[in-house]
Amino acid sequence: MGGKERAAGRCGATAALLMGLGLAGCVPTEGSGKSGDQVSVDGSLxxxxxxxxxxxDGIAVVAVDVNAGETSLLLTAQADQLVSVEYIEDPSGxxxxxxxxxxxxxxxxxAIFPEARDMAVNWPVRAADAPLQAGIWYVGIATTNNNGYYVNNVDIDLTLQLKSDDDTSRATVRALVAYADGLADDPEVVAGTEAAVERWAxxxxxxxxxxEARFTSTDLDPVLPTMYDGGSAEIRSLAADEGEDxxxxxxxxxxxxxxxxxxxxSGGIPGTLVATKRAAVVISWVANAGGDGTFEDADVQLYGETLAHEVGHYMGLFHPVESSYDYWDALDDTPECTNARGCENNLGENNMFxxxxxxxxxxxxxxxxxxxxxxxSHRYAGAL
Amino acid sequence: MPTSTLSSLALIAALGADPAPSPSPSPSQEALYRALVVREGAPTCAELAPLSPTLVEDLVYLTENAKQPTWVGIRAAECLLTDHQEAALPVIIGWMGRSDAKGFALVAVEKLDRMPIDRAKAVARAGLAGPLAETLRPRIARLPQAELAALATPVAK
Incomplete structure (x- = not known):
């Protein structure tokens, strides 16, 4: 155990201390291009x-070799301790x-929150963020325990996904809509969900x-695992068996x-494109159908907008304002409101409200x- | 009003087919509605209690009258099922026998493990005897309590 609480820690200060002790904390090491790395290319990903x-110091430094033309990075980390992103450095340091x-x-x-044993971070998020450029980038990944203290010597499985697509006006997102056990045989659920997916589109x-949505049936228990508390092995298996990267x-x-x-x-803001325990958005059809369990037109509209909302989270979007009206997203064109009336007037039709x-x-x-x-959304690596 | 003194007749009346226009929501019903409307992170059932002096009646009102967003009624039903099941039992049993209460009945099945076994059995049996039996049977069969799951298992002849 590092013995250092993350909320009080700074990698640089820790590195200086460790250097003084003759240790090599926070020194970047080559993290990609190593022998044994598996590399695949699927279209522009x-x-x-x-x-x-x-x-x-409880931090793994991941070197990411960005090629010319690559515009987004999605890094997924999985370990047996909590993982979160500490910092990102560009090729100039x-x-x-x-x-x-x-x-x-x-x-x-x-990705800054150490809330699970898997984590995904996408970069850049906004137009205002440093764009990817060719060269070696460094991403610091913190490994912490449940008490918020850094933990040393934790092995982390990493998947780096780099997208080559500088068109932020058009993109295609592929979605796999998976029905829990028995639901694919319920005509009401299937019709309602398919109509809602049209609204989402x-x-x-x-x-x-x-x-681009495709549908599949599974044997998952219809009482789905929550994405809180670390997700579930069933979700990871389903993503591995049915999903693509x-x-x-x-x-x-x-x-x-x-x-x-x-x-x-949503299994993260953003979520990952690879098989992890939280590699999904999970949705209750009952909550979207209501007490009668049927989908009327208004229900379908709401269900479709909820799908767009939850997958919007998965692609990195936050609520423009939380319902406590004292936390906001980092975007400039979502008005910063501070009460229900003002927020509903300014943002009530926003899909991420x-x-x-x-x-x-x-x-x-x-x-x-x-x-x-x-x-x-367009900068998310899964928007191709 | 303490829930233990609630009249079952009043609840049954609230459950009824209701051909008449719904009354406008009271201030407490409106407050509960506003609390339950969020997509994520709604207050717990315990956190709802200060919003209404007649919580059970108001929750039943929401199950019957809050049509949009759809999850307000579902959340109200969940609160009845987890924290007020004794007072709301006639309503819950009623859902199990109504083809137009499939959503509520599914929620009820999920909450059977939070009920005393005899009450849970009564609710499950009501569902298996009604028009939603085909939908509810596989869910009841999945329940971890063997006594409940057995209710959904066909008896060998």
């Missing part, structure tokens, strides 16, 4: 599988991202994203985690995606 070990800068009122990536089309998996079940409050969860604006009988359509939100 290059995938490198490698591994790294956290050093004496400038630190373009540091976790603590985003540990406040504004959200850029969920409509919402995204306005942002220049073409949705360029698609987003959406699992439809009766409920999520057999608990209230959660009817749709935290709740639909409704009376008891109907809801506003939530199909607005701002230019910057669309940009975040």
């Amino acid at each position: 290059r995938t490198v599988r490698t591994n790294e070990t956290s050093q004496n 400038d630190r373009v991202f540091y976790w603590e800068d985003w540990y406040g009122d504004y959200s850029l990536t969920g 409509e919402v995204w089309a306005a942002a220049g994203i073409t949705l 360029n698609d987003v998996m959406v699992v439809i079940g009766d409920s999520v985690g057999n608990q209230r409050n959660t009817y749709g969860i 935290p709740y639909p604006v409704c009376d008891f009988r109907s809801c506003l359509a939530q199909d607005v995606i701002t230019d910057e939100q669309a940009g975040v």
